[in-house]
Amino acid sequence: MPELPEVEITARLIGAAVADARIEAASAPGINALRSFDPPLSAIEGRRLLGVRRRGKLFVVEVDGGLSLLIHLMSAGRLQLFQTRASRRDRASRLLLALSDGRELRLREFGTRQTAWVKLLTAGGMAAEETLATLGPEAWPDPPPLRPLLNEPRPLHSLLRDQRVIAGIGRSWVDEILHAARLSPFKRGSELSQEEAGALRDAVTGELERAIAHYERSLALPIPDKLPMPLRVHRRNGEPCPRCNTRLEAVFYEEHVMCYCPTCQTEGRQLKDRRLSRLLK
Template identity: 35%
Template sequence: MPELPEVEALVDDLSRRLDGRAVVRVDIAAFSCLKTYDPPITALAGGMVDGVTRHGKFLDIDVSGTHLVLHLARAGWVRWKDEVPQLPARPNSKSPLAARIVLDNGAGLDITEAGTRKSLALYVVRDPSEIEGIARLGPDPLADDFTIDVLRSILDKAGRAQIKGVLRHQSNIAGIGNAYSDELLHAAKMSPFKPSNSLDDEEMQTLYDAIRNVLGDAVKRSEGLAASELKGEKKSNMAVHGRTGQKCPVCGDVVREVSFADSSLQYCPTCQTGGKPLADRRMSKLLK
């Protein structure tokens, strides 16, 4: 799933490509992705792209005051095409194409979603705050007003909830997902199961610094990269996420995993849990 650093890089890449271009039309190939009906998708035709911005993990393309907003979900992506077919895209259940933006110079943007679990969302709105997911977003962790006191308030309010879940909940903090919550907790040397309200002042500072540094460094590494390069960049720089069974780059211990119904987390026992493996409840059930 694209998270804050990747979406920020998409904003940078698409801003250069789309700025000043006119939208000829937007084709919907997977009707389930379109979540709004007023304004209609045809309202974008003929409009000029005035800017591309981000709200958490949401990508916002301003087309003459009407906003085309994307949430790429778990398996969505955007693919730039120097030339797109002139005929409108047709619905095809076997194709990953969800929508296509056609521009006045013949180029365009394919919005795709892999797999069978379709959760990519496309909205056409007059104001991005009309979208519930944007309206309830928490603070952006790279914004100047995201201070250590803001973080402390969020964690204290969460009580004894496990810190990983609190960090990736978008109403608490916007833009952090499964991957970067693993990474910043590894950088902070904290267990993903640590109660949110149990941090002392030193631990709070360590976590705050990890959030700013891990996300900030990821954004810097992605600057100037095309959309096609972002997934590889993200994967190659992960310390623990997606690296189950491999060596921790910090201490050399084996990265372990805890599995859930539809996701998993990765961590280093030596760096984060005092050498003690966390219980993997799904594996425990299988072994009974």
């Protein structure tokens, strides 16, 4: 599940590798992947790639002539650079940019659902793009003070993952951040003290920085299908807390799992397991 650190390292590695390369052919084999029609995808053929940057959890692939590909990986997409062209049987391909030097930049998606998307936009289209316009401030490297930003009566676990509130954090890193800040995932944003908001901001920047630094040390092209994420809490329920050795617990939801340490985060309380309580109803 790619979040800010995974998108950041991908943008850095691929951006450096493709800068100045020429796009020979562009196609979008996924039926739902291309979500724009004007300009057509063929408008970038013959043009140079200028670079790849990140906004929130999205990629912006910049092409000369003022065009940009806005790419959202959703939950199972990957942006990958290959030394050769894709076989027609690569059913994971959603966008293919064949470069004139023989390499190929691909948006691929794993799993059964097709939700990753791409839009080809002009500068004006980028400025008007709603996905970008509604994004909150970047969670890294320098987010604004969090007390005013999170001042809503919603649980921190959902507020921090709301891209309109703060951009870049998802289901994996939110668990690491709340654990680092010693805050309950169910604490409401509007109930944060000044001190807690400060600790949370430090945890946001600290955890995202830790992840990016880890990837800088350990990753090189080609980026693997499955990134080894340096998580200490998320999906580690049943294991000892890395700080206090208490058994990490989890709350299971339909589509995700929330992990936490009862001693460090919830004053020893075990949070209700929604899955279990539904079964018991």
